[in-house]
Amino acid sequence: MMELLILLLLGVLAGIVAGLFGLGGGILFTPILFIVFSDAGIENPVILTIGSSLFCTFIAAFGSSVRQFQQKNFYWSEGITIGLMGAGGIYLGKLVITSPYYSQQEFVIFFSVLLLYVAYMFYRRGARNKNGIDQNSTPVTLLQSFVTGGLGGFVAALAGIGGGGVMVPLMNLVFKKSFARSVSISSLAIVLISLSGWLQLGFTGNSIGTLTKFQWGYVDFGAAFPLAVGGLLGGFVGALFNLKINRRYLQYAFSVLAIAMAIKLIVEVF
Numbered sequence: 544m545m546e547l548l549i550l551l552l553l554g555v556l557a558g559i560v561a562g563l564f565g566l567g568g569g570i571l572f573t574p575i576l577f578i579v580f581s582d583a584g585i586e587n588p589v590i591l592t593i594g595s596s597l598f599c600t601f602i603a604a605f606g607s608s609v610r611q612f613q614q615k616n617f618y619w620s621e622g623i624t625i626g627l628m629g630a631g632g633i634y635l636g637k638l639v640i641t642s643p644y645y646s647q648q649e650f651v652i653f654f655s656v657l658l659l660y661v662a663y664m665f666y667r668r669g670a671r672n673k674n675g676i677d678q679n680s681t682p683v684t685l686l687q688s689f690v691t692g693g694l695g696g697f698v699a700a701l702a703g704i705g706g707g708g709v710m711v712p713l714m715n716l717v718f719k720k721s722f723a724r725s726v727s728i729s730s731l732a733i734v735l736i737s738l739s740g741w742l743q744l745g746f747t748g749n750s751i752g753t754l755t756k757f758q759w760g761y762v763d764f765g766a767a768f769p770l771a772v773g774g775l776l777g778g779f780v781g782a783l784f785n786l787k788i789n790r791r792y793l794q795y796a797f798s799v800l801a802i803a804m805a806i807k808l809i810v811e812v813f
Contacts, residue, residue, distance in 0.1 A: 593700065694710075705736060
């Protein structure tokens with residue numbers, strides 16, 4: 544019971560940070576679950592972390608998409624197309640993480656590099672002026688959807704995140720779509736990508752040690768659900784403060800936080 548309460552509180556904190564910085568929760572859910580599973584003595588917690596984090600990300604992304612719909616910033620066809628492409632990327636990534644070559648060390652190195660990349664992107668965004676990107680209103684093409692969704696889904700499977708850290712920069716910086724459009728499309732795509740991810744890992748999973756008895760394959764719902772609910776609650780609080788704090792300072796602050804999380808993961812394993 545105490546562990547579930549701790550996960551709920553950690554979820555609230557993760558949600559506040561996610562809402563404060565305008566993030567999806569996956570980049571925070573994954574390191575939290577990995578550290579919790581590792582400290583609980585679960586043998587090789589990587590794949591359980593990824594499956595459970597994708598479930599958390601599914602709930603968080605669904606809530607984010609509802610908010611985008613209410614704000615009338617919603618793109619059904621592009622989000623669904625990229626999400627379906629991402630399901631294919633998830634399948635390829637699943638082949639990697641279920642192989643004997645993807646251990647704790649490989650996972651931590653990959654996720655730490657991903658955190659450093661996100662830190663750099665936030666620093667770069669904070670350093671340039673607020674409206675420094677072309678506001679291109681043209682739809683995402685089928686080829687762009689294939690590249691965006693495929694890469695997003697592949698990274699999602701390797702790291703247990705939604706893939707937004709790959710998809711938003713691709714659409715915004717490479718394909719020159721507006722930032723608001725890119726975030727909205729990514730939010731809907733992540734719903735499908737994360738859903739596909741935890742379903743695939745649920746069906747694939749064998750009987751392994753978990754934190755709670757509410758397990759299906761490689762997904763520990765008992766650990767993931769309180770974290771996700773806390774994330775939703777905290778997300779609304781963080782979003783309120785987001786409007787009151789200078790965005791440039793928030794972006795610099797998250798860069799520091801991401802680097803700190805990368806160091807924590809590396810110390811945890813090495």
